[in-house]
Amino acid sequence: MIGSLTATAPSPWNHQDHHRRFRPKPPLIKCESGGVPLTKQGHRFLSSLAATTGPSDPAIANRLIKKFVASSPKSIALNALSHLLSPRNSHPHLSVLAFPLYTKISETSWYNWNPKLVADLIALLDNQGNFNESEALISQAVSKLKFRERDLVQFYCNLVESCAKHDSNKRFNDAYGYLSELVRNSSSVYVKRQCYKSMVSGLSEKVQPNEAENVVAEMRNDGLKPSLFEFRSVLYGYGKLGLFENMERIVCEMEIEGFEVDTICSNMVLSSYGAFNELPKMVPWLQKMKTLQIPFSVRTYNSVLNSCPVIMSLVQGSDSFPHSLRELVKVLKEDEALLVKELVQSSSVLDEAMEWNGSEAKLDLHGMHLGSSYLIMLQWIEEIKYRFKYEECVIPAQITIVCGSGKHSSIRGESHVKTVVRKMMVQMKSPMKIDRKNVGCFIAKGQVVRNWLNQLMQENRTFRIS
Numbered sequence: 001m002i003g004s005l006t007a008t009a010p011s012p013w014n015h016q017d018h019h020r021r022f023r024p025k026p027p028l029i030k031c032e033s034g035g036v037p038l039t040k041q042g043h044r045f046l047s048s049l050a051a052t053t054g055p056s057d058p059a060i061a062n063r064l065i066k067k068f069v070a071s072s073p074k075s076i077a078l079n080a081l082s083h084l085l086s087p088r089n090s091h092p093h094l095s096v097l098a099f100p101l102y103t104k105i106s107e108t109s110w111y112n113w114n115p116k117l118v119a120d121l122i123a124l125l126d127n128q129g130n131f132n133e134s135e136a137l138i139s140q141a142v143s144k145l146k147f148r149e150r151d152l153v154q155f156y157c158n159l160v161e162s163c164a165k166h167d168s169n170k171r172f173n174d175a176y177g178y179l180s181e182l183v184r185n186s187s188s189v190y191v192k193r194q195c196y197k198s199m200v201s202g203l204s205e206k207v208q209p210n211e212a213e214n215v216v217a218e219m220r221n222d223g224l225k226p227s228l229f230e231f232r233s234v235l236y237g238y239g240k241l242g243l244f245e246n247m248e249r250i251v252c253e254m255e256i257e258g259f260e261v262d263t264i265c266s267n268m269v270l271s272s273y274g275a276f277n278e279l280p281k282m283v284p285w286l287q288k289m290k291t292l293q294i295p296f297s298v299r300t301y302n303s304v305l306n307s308c309p310v311i312m313s314l315v316q317g318s319d320s321f322p323h324s325l326r327e328l329v330k331v332l333k334e335d336e337a338l339l340v341k342e343l344v345q346s347s348s349v350l351d352e353a354m355e356w357n358g359s360e361a362k363l364d365l366h367g368m369h370l371g372s373s374y375l376i377m378l379q380w381i382e383e384i385k386y387r388f389k390y391e392e393c394v395i396p397a398q399i400t401i402v403c404g405s406g407k408h409s410s411i412r413g414e415s416h417v418k419t420v421v422r423k424m425m426v427q428m429k430s431p432m433k434i435d436r437k438n439v440g441c442f443i444a445k446g447q448v449v450r451n452w453l454n455q456l457m458q459e460n461r462t463f464r465i466s
Contacts, residue, residue: 041072042080049094061097069104077105078117085120087165098124099133113144115151119158123166134171153182153191157198164205176202183222193224200230209237209246228259232268239272244281247272261292267299274307279335282307286342295348298367304343305371308336315370315420323428325378340375350379356387361396361446365403365417373403373417377424385457388450396446401432404440415440428456 038046045068052060069077083089084098102121105111118137125134138159145152156178163172179195186192196219203212212234216226231254238247247269251261266289273281282304289296305311310332314321322328325344329337343349353376355362363380365373387393403418418434421442425432431448435441 204237
């Protein structure tokens with residue numbers, strides 16, 4: 001538990017329920033959600049490539065690559081390569097530079113051959129039509145690993161999964177066939193299990209859940225009990241297609257097999273419902289999570305709130321939005337209001353994001369999408385209002401809201417979460433300002449924040465804190 005208070009403020013809709021507590025050039029390099037976020041050095045490197053003739057002038061590109069690799073630590077160079085290899089890299093014209101970048105990295109003294117990295121590169125090269133290069137990499141891998149069966153199996157498992165993510169069909173089929181043959185001929189349980197795992201994962205990633213489920217049946221016939229991983233993969237495959245009856249059936253089968261529904265499975269189900277605007281189905285699932293004492297996570301908030309059109313329209317395109325949970329519920333449609341109610345009646349996500357002691361009270365919004373950050377901010381404001389009401393509550397010397405500086409945003413350096421928080425602070429006339437030492441934070445003195453909140457409550461006497 002965070003802080004010393006255990007009493008809670010009443011929920012605004014039910015007093016019986018309680019909650020716990022700007023150089024426009026060069027072009028900026030985007031990293032879409034789910035892609036590999038870039039380091040500052042990697043961002044500058046790719047910006048330099050984009051600002052030059054880039055891929056159309058190999059001499060310039062190779063010179064920049066050579067300079068970058070020579071001057072960068074291992075982690076920085078590999079981060080840039082991983083970004084270019086990501087299927088969600090939004091600059092495909094730069095992705096053609098992944099192979100020359102890998103070639104230069106592989107010549108360094110610190111590079112250790114990495115099967116997953118090579119598998120990702122092979123899948124990308126296939127998609128670009130560079131079959132000679134991809135074949136050469138495969139031959140190199142097979143030669144390197146031919147006397148190490150498990151390592152060779154792991155490489156082909158990585159290749160199946162990489163080709164599925166990059167939608168490289170021919171190479172996927174070739175690698176999948178190799179794993180199928182291994183399953184038939186190997187006497188090793190380890191080899192069979194690893195092959196089955198990647199076959200199920202690859203088919204589910206390619207949104208072929210029925211085929212993936214057939215592989216699970218083959219596992220059983222082969223004397224292997226499917227693991228939670230296989231069930232999750234098939235479940236999410238059906239969910240991505242909107243085949244909810246099949247998805248729910250897999251959940252039941254999973255429970256019959258003795259696997260408990262956990263937060264990860266629940267988030268997959270919620271994300272699937274949300275992708276098809278099935279908000280009414282999300283409410284009972286959140287209730288089931290509470291009944292089974294499955295903890296909510298930041299991803300639970302993200303999955304639910306990304307699916308709420310009114311909330312997303314508020315945080316994405318509005319310059320004014322409700323400043324309290326009570327005000328928010330009034331503008332939401334019924335399904336969204338019910339979802340918000342179910343989320344805020346649990347304090348687990350807020351508790352994880354919040355610290356409270358004599359020196360500092362901190363709210364960390366890392367990992368939260370816009371809707372989640374907004375709702376957690378509203379919950380947090382109510383919580384600190386409640387804490388400041390009691391004399392025995394320690395008043396922190398400083399209040400800090402950590403938004404991040406935009407390292408993981410769609411455009412590096414633009415934190416959309418910070419933009420939302422800044423709008424809230426301005427509209428609510430908050431004393432919290434951007435920290436000069438850390439532009440990803442808002443700060444203020446604890447007593448100043450307490451005085452501000454007291455003033456807010458006096459101006460809005462309809463807000464009842466107890």
